[in-house]
Amino acid sequence: MNEHTLSRRLERVAARVPVGARLADIGSDHAYLPVALLRRGLIEAAVAGEIALTAFAAAGRTVRESGFEQQIEVRLADGLDAIDASDEVSAVSLCGMGGETIRDILDSGLSRLSGRERLILQPNGGEPELRQWLMENGFRILHEELLRENRFDYEIIVAERSGPVAYSPEELYFGPLHLQSRSPAFIDKWQRALARKRRTLEGLARARGAVPEQTISDLSLQIRWITELLG
Numbered sequence: 001m002n003e004h005t006l007s008r009r010l011e012r013v014a015a016r017v018p019v020g021a022r023l024a025d026i027g028s029d030h031a032y033l034p035v036a037l038l039r040r041g042l043i044e045a046a047v048a049g050e051i052a053l054t055a056f057a058a059a060g061r062t063v064r065e066s067g068f069e070q071q072i073e074v075r076l077a078d079g080l081d082a083i084d085a086s087d088e089v090s091a092v093s094l095c096g097m098g099g100e101t102i103r104d105i106l107d108s109g110l111s112r113l114s115g116r117e118r119l120i121l122q123p124n125g126g127e128p129e130l131r132q133w134l135m136e137n138g139f140r141i142l143h144e145e146l147l148r149e150n151r152f153d154y155e156i157i158v159a160e161r162s163g164p165v166a167y168s169p170e171e172l173y174f175g176p177l178h179l180q181s182r183s184p185a186f187i188d189k190w191q192r193a194l195a196r197k198r199r200t201l202e203g204l205a206r207a208r209g210a211v212p213e214q215t216i217s218d219l220s221l222q223i224r225w226i227t228e229l230l231g
Contacts, residue, residue, distance in 0.1 A: 006036050009122060009154045012145055013095055016120045016158050020044055021091040024083050024117075026105065027051075031059035031074060033093060035066045047089065048074045049082025080109025091118045099126025103133040110137065115161045118142075122156050130157065131172045140165045144177040146185045153189045170225055179229075187230065194226045 006014060010033055017023055017037060023046040025034045034046035048063065050056040053076070060074045075082040083089055092113070094102045102123050119139065123130050134141060134157075143158035155175070167176050178186050201219050204211045 006032060008147060008149050012147060012156050013093060013120055013122050016143060017043060017091050018118060022087060022089050024049060024089045024092045026079060026082060026092060026094045027097055028059050029055050031062045034072050035062055035068060038068050038071055046072045047082055047087055048072055049077050051078050079105035080112040083112045089117055091120060093120040095122035096124060099123035099130035103130050107133060119159045122154060127155050128173045134159050135165055135167050138163050138165060141176055144175045146189060148185060173225060190226050190229055197223050
């Protein structure tokens with residue numbers, strides 16, 4: 001993967017960035033996403049934010065070698081601290097982190113957002129916790145997508161602030177739009193998950209005395225939800 005050829009996962013993220021956007025790519029790593037989008041003429045400008053020095057240097061190198069130093073600013077910053085009001089950001093992407101990490105970045109940097117940005121989020125796990133935060137902060141989920149790449153299931157969640165929104169516990173767990181579309185990739189994911197969770201529950205049942213009852217109860221509920229979904 002490079003700024004010319006994105007991974008399938010990042011290609012699906014790129015497809016959800018509005019044309020003409022001013023993008024803040026947080027945790028940008030090598031800045032492949034903003035450089036690819038600018039090279040294709042799909043965004044106006046970008047900020048590539050990185051907290052890690054090595055990744056910050058790599059992003060800067062990618063931007064310099066692409067010749068986009070005037071359009072993409074690489075910043076060493078913690079989360080949304082990379083964004084300034086003068087950037088007039090209209091889209092924010094956070095990819096390749098745990099859902100809880102994305103949630104925490106959004107929560108700690110919420111004051112940096114105007115409320116008009118589109119969020120394009122690609123969590124590696126922790127999707128229910130991220131959806132919970134979106135709901136509690138008035139962000140409506142506009143698009144959900146799931147793809148499998150290199151034996152991993154990746155979810156993409158697109159959201160915009162809309163005011164109060166309510167999702168059921170099952171919608172937070174599976175994704176409200178996934179439950180409507182029930183794509184083959186979605187069904188495949190939960191078939192695999194069901195087998196794993198059943199094996200885990202069997203193991204916990206054998207060690208019941210050493211495992212909190214709430215853990216077993218939560219896992220049993222998830223298994224029931226998945227079974228009903230697939231049934």
